């Protein structure tokens with residue numbers, strides 16, 4: 001585990017931050033990049049994806065591992081996000097007048 005702040009946050013929750021000198025952060029960022037997804041769609045590593053890997057001295061396996069870890073965080077948080085959305089919906093509904101609740105179905 002890296003001692004990078006963005007890596008620590010990404011390990012604890014869904015996190016968007018990336019610190020470019022950190023190789024783990026670079027792997028996470030590349031896993032979210034257009035060249036990565038274009039390569040997945042093409043079914044092969046495209047030149048722009050290989051260039052990214054080479055520029056950051058990373059392997060495809062490191063990027064896939066970073067992607068898996070990010071997805072596990074997303075999946076772990078899905079239930080929490082659904083509960084938070086329901087709470088927000090209920091809080092919003094409590095502010096509506098009865099006729100607006102009927103109109104919006106809340």
Ligand SMILES: [Zn+2]
Nearest residue numbers: 004007022025
């Ligand atoms: Zn990092």
